[in-house]
Amino acid sequence: MKDAHIRFESAPEKAAGRVAKMRASAVRNLFAATQRPDVISLSGGCPDVSLLPKTAVRKAARAAAEAQAVTLQYGGTNGLMECAEVFCSIMRDSGIRHKPENIIITGGAQEALDLLGKTFLDPGDIIITEGPTYLGAIQAFSAYEPDMRPIPFDEEGMRMDLLEEELQRIGKGNPRLKFLYTIPNFQNPGGVTMSPERRKRLLELSHEYDFIVVEDDPYGRLRYEGGHLLPLRAMDEDVIYLGTISKIFSPGLRVGWIAASPGVVGKVNLMKQGTDLCNSMFDQYMAAYYFKETAWQHTLRKFIKVYDKRRRAMLDALEEHFPPEASWTHPEGGLFIWVTLPPYIDTGSMLAEALEHGVTYVPGDGCFPDGKTGRNCMRICFSLEPPERIEEAIKRLAEVIEDRMELSRAFIAAGAIEG
Numbered sequence: 001m002k003d004a005h006i007r008f009e010s011a012p013e014k015a016a017g018r019v020a021k022m023r024a025s026a027v028r029n030l031f032a033a034t035q036r037p038d039v040i041s042l043s044g045g046c047p048d049v050s051l052l053p054k055t056a057v058r059k060a061a062r063a064a065a066e067a068q069a070v071t072l073q074y075g076g077t078n079g080l081m082e083c084a085e086v087f088c089s090i091m092r093d094s095g096i097r098h099k100p101e102n103i104i105i106t107g108g109a110q111e112a113l114d115l116l117g118k119t120f121l122d123p124g125d126i127i128i129t130e131g132p133t134y135l136g137a138i139q140a141f142s143a144y145e146p147d148m149r150p151i152p153f154d155e156e157g158m159r160m161d162l163l164e165e166e167l168q169r170i171g172k173g174n175p176r177l178k179f180l181y182t183i184p185n186f187q188n189p190g191g192v193t194m195s196p197e198r199r200k201r202l203l204e205l206s207h208e209y210d211f212i213v214v215e216d217d218p219y220g221r222l223r224y225e226g227g228h229l230l231p232l233r234a235m236d237e238d239v240i241y242l243g244t245i246s247k248i249f250s251p252g253l254r255v256g257w258i259a260a261s262p263g264v265v266g267k268v269n270l271m272k273q274g275t276d277l278c279n280s281m282f283d284q285y286m287a288a289y290y291f292k293e294t295a296w297q298h299t300l301r302k303f304i305k306v307y308d309k310r311r312r313a314m315l316d317a318l319e320e321h322f323p324p325e326a327s328w329t330h331p332e333g334g335l336f337i338w339v340t341l342p343p344y345i346d347t348g349s350m351l352a353e354a355l356e357h358g359v360t361y362v363p364g365d366g367c368f369p370d371g372k373t374g375r376n377c378m379r380i381c382f383s384l385e386p387p388e389r390i391e392e393a394i395k396r397l398a399e400v401i402e403d404r405m406e407l408s409r410a411f412i413a414a415g416a417i418e419g
């Protein structure tokens with residue numbers, strides 16, 4: 001018994017080198033704080049599941065329970081065929097033609113990211129992302145120890161001029177360059193959308209420099225203004241497309257998918273066998289039922305209407321309460337706004353004060369692989385709170401920022417920090 005205890009105590013020292021390089025997710029760390037009733041959370045990218053019709057959910061759960069011979073059993077690694085068919089029809093609505101055989105169902109898009117890392121990355125391999133990018137993608141890829149190169153975006157998405165410069169540095173035909181990861185629609189955390197011209201240019205560059213494009217599209221169906229843009233996958237069959245039900249139905253059911261060529265699906269399948277054999281059949285069955293048998297498009301329109309109101313409330317509140325030194329993005333869809341504050345503000349250390357004022361956000365540095373860039377930025381999410389609470393949260397945040405700015409100005413005047 002004593003030996004076992006000693007072994008347990010020393011186990012952390014035996015952890016793989018990659019563990020020391022991993023950073024915890026700010027959103028995961030904040031999860032407990034966001035449950036406090038006095039806190040208004042602008043941090044997690046959660047859909048408002050209270051908007052889901054209870055009868056539809058109950059029916060889907062009942063149908064899954066009744067099919068227990070299937071749903072309480074192991075399933076195939078590629079997933080339930082009915083689910084793949086439903087996802088093909090969702091993709092068809094966005095302009096992607098794809099066969100259900102070439103889909104692999106994953107535990108949310110998050111597992112898909114991990115599996116792509118497991119399938120493609122050796123330590124030191126190069127991947128390109130937007131900078132900032134989805135912090136869960138940084139976490140998933142980091143475990144495979146790649147060399148991540150973030151490319152800044154503007155209101156039209158990833159800057160293609162800066163991407164080209166980076167690609168020139170990497171060099172044509174460099175075997176270490178594996179893939180470029182992008183969230184072209186209503187990016188997380190930026191809220192920005194890649195323009196059609198940049199989509200076209202990105203695909204040209206992918207062929208010129210021989211890298212795979214991974215398109216992660218959880219928010220594409222949540223558009224509040226402007227017209228639908230063709231996904232990259234609809235423009236080029238070499239693109240690996242990631243979908244999820246998390247933002248249009250439920251993140252509690254862990255269901256997402258990878259749509260790719262048979263070769264890629266086969267290799268991912270091999271990697272997934274060692275991860276989890278298969279996904280929850282119960283979750284997949286419920287998802288297939290929901291998208292086949294309920295008026296989900298009607299519910300989606302409800303989500304869009306409600307989120308649009310919340311987005312407008314947040315943009316108005318930012319305009320009214322935030323200092324003129326701050327700037328922010330104007331998303332046409334999705335869940336997020338990216339705020340940039342003066343360079344001397346550190347949103348990481350400011351979070352404790354914000355929590356005292358009863359409001360949370362995601363500090364910007366968590367969205368960069370180096371954990372340093374973006375210190376003066378923050379991601380705020382508008383999907384979960386009603387407009388009055390959003391305005392109150394922005395007001396509280398503005399007070400915290402003003403206090404910080406005042407303090408920093410005093411330090412700058414005293415020469416203690418740079419302006």
Ligand SMILES: Cc1ncc(COP(=O)(O)O)c(C=O)c1O
Binds near residue numbers: 244
């Ligand atoms: C861009 C992006 N990719 C993937 C995910 C993970 O989603 P899922 O719940 O499907 O695992 C998220 C979740 O917020 C996301 O924003």
